Amino acid sequence: xxxxxxxxxxxxxxxxxxxxxxxxxxxxxxxxxxxxxxxxxxxxxxxxxxxxxxxxxxxxxxxxxxxxxxxxxxxxxxxxxxxxxxxxxxxxxxxxxxxxxxxxxxxxxxxxxxxxxxxxxxxxxxxxxxxxxxxxxxxxxxxxxxxxxxxxxxxxxxxxxxxxxxxxxxxxxxxxxxxxxxxxxxxxxxxxxxxxxx
Amino acid sequence: xxxxxxxxxxxxxxxxxxxxxxxxxxxxxxxxxxxxxxxxxxxxxxxxxxxxxxxxxxxxxxxxxxxxxxxxxxxxxxxxxxxxxxxxxxxxxxxxxxxxxxxxxxxxxxxxxxxxxxxxxxxxxxxxxxxxxxxxxxxxxxxxxxxxxxxxxxxxxxxxxxxxxxxxxxxxxxxxxxxxxxxxxxxxxxxxxxxxxxxxxxxxxxxxxxxxxxxxxxxxxxxxxxxxxxxxxxxxxxxxxxx
Numbered sequence: 007x008x009x010x011x012x013x014x015x016x017x018x019x020x021x022x023x024x025x026x027x028x029x030x031x032x033x034x035x036x037x038x039x040x041x042x043x044x045x046x047x048x049x050x051x052x053x054x055x056x057x058x059x060x061x062x063x064x065x066x067x068x069x070x071x072x073x074x075x076x077x078x079x080x081x082x083x084x085x086x087x088x089x090x091x092x093x094x095x096x097x098x099x100x101x102x103x104x105x106x107x108x109x110x111x112x113x114x115x116x117x118x119x120x121x122x123x124x125x126x127x128x129x130x131x132x133x134x135x136x137x138x139x140x141x142x143x144x145x146x147x148x149x150x151x152x153x154x155x156x157x158x159x160x161x162x163x164x165x166x167x168x169x170x171x172x173x174x175x176x177x178x179x180x181x182x183x184x185x186x187x188x189x190x191x192x193x194x195x196x197x198x199x200x201x202x203x204x
Numbered sequence: 205x206x207x208x209x210x211x212x213x214x215x216x217x218x219x220x221x222x223x224x225x226x227x228x229x230x231x232x233x234x235x236x237x238x239x240x241x242x243x244x245x246x247x248x249x250x251x252x253x254x255x256x257x258x259x260x261x262x263x264x265x266x267x268x269x270x271x272x273x274x275x276x277x278x279x280x281x282x283x284x285x286x287x288x289x290x291x292x293x294x295x296x297x298x299x300x301x302x303x304x305x306x307x308x309x310x311x312x313x314x315x316x317x318x319x320x321x322x323x324x325x326x327x328x329x330x331x332x333x334x335x336x337x338x339x340x341x342x343x344x345x346x347x348x349x350x351x352x353x354x355x356x357x358x359x360x361x362x363x364x365x366x367x368x369x370x371x372x373x374x375x376x377x378x379x380x381x382x383x384x385x386x387x388x389x390x391x392x393x394x395x396x397x398x399x400x401x402x403x404x405x406x407x408x409x410x411x412x413x414x415x416x417x418x419x420x421x422x423x424x425x426x427x428x429x430x431x432x433x434x435x436x437x438x439x440x441x442x443x444x445x446x447x
Contacts, residue, residue, distance in 0.1 A: 012442055014351070014438060015360055016395070016397045033356065043357075046441075074322075144271060
């Protein structure tokens with residue numbers, strides 16, 4: 007029977023040294039590692055003599071307390087487009103679904119790696135597209151700035167507005183076509199490693 | 205003082221407690237489903253509800269966002285039926301604003317806000333029944349709600365009030381002692397492990413020699429309240445673990 011150790015915030019867990027790293031749910035102060043959330047303590051001994059300690063909560067939805075960090079890949083939905091900007095709602099961060107969306111902005115010069123002056127936003131994204139993007143910072147007005155200037159970033163799901171809302175299939179890196187009407191629409195398509203849909 | 209004795213000759217207070225006794229406290233978690241964390245605290249006859257949302261995107265004025273930490277948004281309000289006379293309170297009355305800003309200061313220093321830059325954490329506290337020590341009950345309820353939400357916090361913040369009658373210091377004052385007694389009140393919110401005081405507010409006039417005595421008895425009261433809160437957090441965590 008393994009004994010589970012329950013802890014509450016403020017409980018002193020271990021003395022911190024160079025072999026011990028505190029992960030999620032802990033903080034260090036004055037040479038000791040303390041718990042910062044209520045849960046069970048998990049101590050892991052690694053192969054190279056290092057140890058990690060973290061506090062695991064038992065809430066069913068895992069760690070929902072996510073905010074967009076620099077460099078994280080986010081899944082967003084396009085809300086509106088203008089000639090210079092795309093406004094987005096971030097719905098997932100690194101694959102974890104958020105309860106409430108975060109607002110984000112995508113500037114015209116961050117859409118493609120090359121030829122950024124010649125890009126036309128209406129040929130890359132349309133409202134209600136689901137895109138993969140990467141967080142690059144926080145702009146003025148404190149909203150998140152993202153970029154799609156990589157091959158694996160861009161439109162993942164786009165709907166064809168031809169009466170029936172069907173997800174389009176990508177036929178090249180700049181075009182998507184509807185499987186029913188075969189109408190093509192320009193998009194900046196994401197080159198996914200293993201496209202699992204369709 | 206109209207014949208009301210705050211401390212009788214036998215050393216009993218008007219509700220039968222000894223000067224160093226804290227009222228009976230009970231806590232429960234998860235009273236709301238919609239919020240990320242919620243708690244309900246009863247400190248004697250004072251009943252307080254707290255709900256915590258967050259961390260989420262900044263609502264409203266985006267200019268108040270901070271690039272390195274989360275912004276804490278607090279709101280304290282008293283229900284109209286919370287006092288013995290039904291009184292409609294505006295949201296922005298002076299006492300509510302004061303307690304709101306005190307709560308925000310307490311939690312800005314207790315919650316590990318550096319983990320959530322560019323976001324906002326909301327803490328809403330509502331007093332359902334007020335029988336003195338509203339502020340300390342609110343701090344206790346808000347702490348439990350933050351812990352229930354799983355937001356990282358340095359320690360279990362606990363708060364207690366104390367007053368002075370003659371030579372004796374009274375712990376955890378009720379409405380009668382707060383309003384009728386002409387003595388001073390002091391409420392202390394502290395991080396119990398490191399004994400760091402996060403907030404200290406007092407009203408009334410206190411002799412300088414009495415300050416340390418009242419502070420000590422408030423801090424002792426905090427430790428007693430902490431035991432009740434710790435027991436309830438542990439039992440809630442163990443129950444979640446069994447499921």
